[in-house]
Amino acid sequence: MPAGVKLAQFQSLNPVIHEKARLAIMTYLISSGETAFSDLKSELKLTDGNLNLHMRVLEKHALVKVRKTFVDRKPRTTYQVTEKGLRAFEDHVTLLERIIKIGRKRPDER
Amino acid sequence: MRSRALSPDEAVESLDTIRTVLARTTRYTHISWVGIALAGTIGLATSAGAWLFDVSPREAPREFLLLWCTALVGALGGGLWTTVRKARRAREAVFGRKLQVVSLGVLPSLVAAALVTCVLVQSGALDLAPGFWALFYGLGILAVSHVLDWEFQVTAWAFLVASAASFFLLRGAPHLAMMVTFGAIHLVLGVFRCKKEGACQPG
Numbered sequence: 001m002p003a004g005v006k007l008a009q010f011q012s013l014n015p016v017i018h019e020k021a022r023l024a025i026m027t028y029l030i031s032s033g034e035t036a037f038s039d040l041k042s043e044l045k046l047t048d049g050n051l052n053l054h055m056r057v058l059e060k061h062a063l064v065k066v067r068k069t070f071v072d073r074k075p076r077t078t079y080q081v082t083e084k085g086l087r088a089f090e091d092h093v094t095l096l097e098r099i100i101k102i103g104r105k106r107p108d109e110r
Numbered sequence: 111m112r113s114r115a116l117s118p119d120e121a122v123e124s125l126d127t128i129r130t131v132l133a134r135t136t137r138y139t140h141i142s143w144v145g146i147a148l149a150g151t152i153g154l155a156t157s158a159g160a161w162l163f164d165v166s167p168r169e170a171p172r173e174f175l176l177l178w179c180t181a182l183v184g185a186l187g188g189g190l191w192t193t194v195r196k197a198r199r200a201r202e203a204v205f206g207r208k209l210q211v212v213s214l215g216v217l218p219s220l221v222a223a224a225l226v227t228c229v230l231v232q233s234g235a236l237d238l239a240p241g242f243w244a245l246f247y248g249l250g251i252l253a254v255s256h257v258l259d260w261e262f263q264v265t266a267w268a269f270l271v272a273s274a275a276s277f278f279l280l281r282g283a284p285h286l287a288m289m290v291t292f293g294a295i296h297l298v299l300g301v302f303r304c305k306k307e308g309a310c311q312p313g
Contacts, residue, residue, distance in 0.1 A: 023124055027131040028131050031136065039206055102118070104118070
């Protein structure tokens with residue numbers, strides 16, 4: 001089994017996105033566009049508190065933007081990936097592919 | 111957030127997470143095999159009943175239409191009920207974006223089928239209805255097949271082929287045409303989905 005690739009080697013690897021639930025959230029938002037909190041919760045099977053926590057982290061790092069509106073006098077929160085979030089996601093996937101490629105090479109080829 | 115060693119296995123796991131979520135966002139999986147099999151059973155029973163009591167589209171167009179409208183309501187109701195049940199069991203949104211995509215995709219074909227049926231009734235050519243219904247139904251499924259599993263695309267083509275057969279080979283046998291299309295094809299799809307979902311394992 002090849003040894004782990006040191007995270008420090010990939011300075012641009014985004015630890016905010018790398019967390020499994022946040023990676024799922026980012027993937028969902030990128031493929032579906034603007035999505036309501038309730039839809040994210042049911043589609044990704046996360047609890048209110050858990051999703052809230054992850055969304056706050058993504059929002060803090062400006063990877064998603066939040067929009068709060070009222071529909072039939074009820075509050076509705078929707079999320080959308082920002083340009084920065086999209087770039088960060090693309091970079092993250094590229095890096096994951098590179099790590100896998102390095103892992104598949106023989107030690108003398110690395 | 112601390113720096114740590116990232117193994118290729120973790121990278122593979124991350125890409126798997128992305129793949130799983132992407133599959134979930136693009137695939138509509140709430141159509142239940144029970145609903146499909148129910149539609150097939152209703153189709154078979156209705157066409158057998160119409161054949162038995164000689165409710166022919168030429169001799170008794172009103173009765174033929176009423177009979178199949180009732181069957182449609184029954185099949186749609188059963189389909190909706192089983193879809194809601196499957197979505198709830200999976201703890202997923204029932205009336206989410208994907209159902210909207212499927213409904214809006216199928217709608218034009220249903221409207222076209224209704225309009226053509228009206229024209230056929232007015233012109234006294236309701237014996238062509240089984241062929242047109244199968245044609246529009248197949249086109250409706252084909253319109254949304256990109257969000258459904260591959261067997262739905264095969265089913266859509268089966269309806270289109272059966273539609274051609276209804277027009278050219280079975281025009282004088284509307285009950286047989288309905289039995290093959292809305293009965294047998296649905297039942298075959300239902301059984302296939304049942305096996306695929308692991309609900310019909312032998313033993």
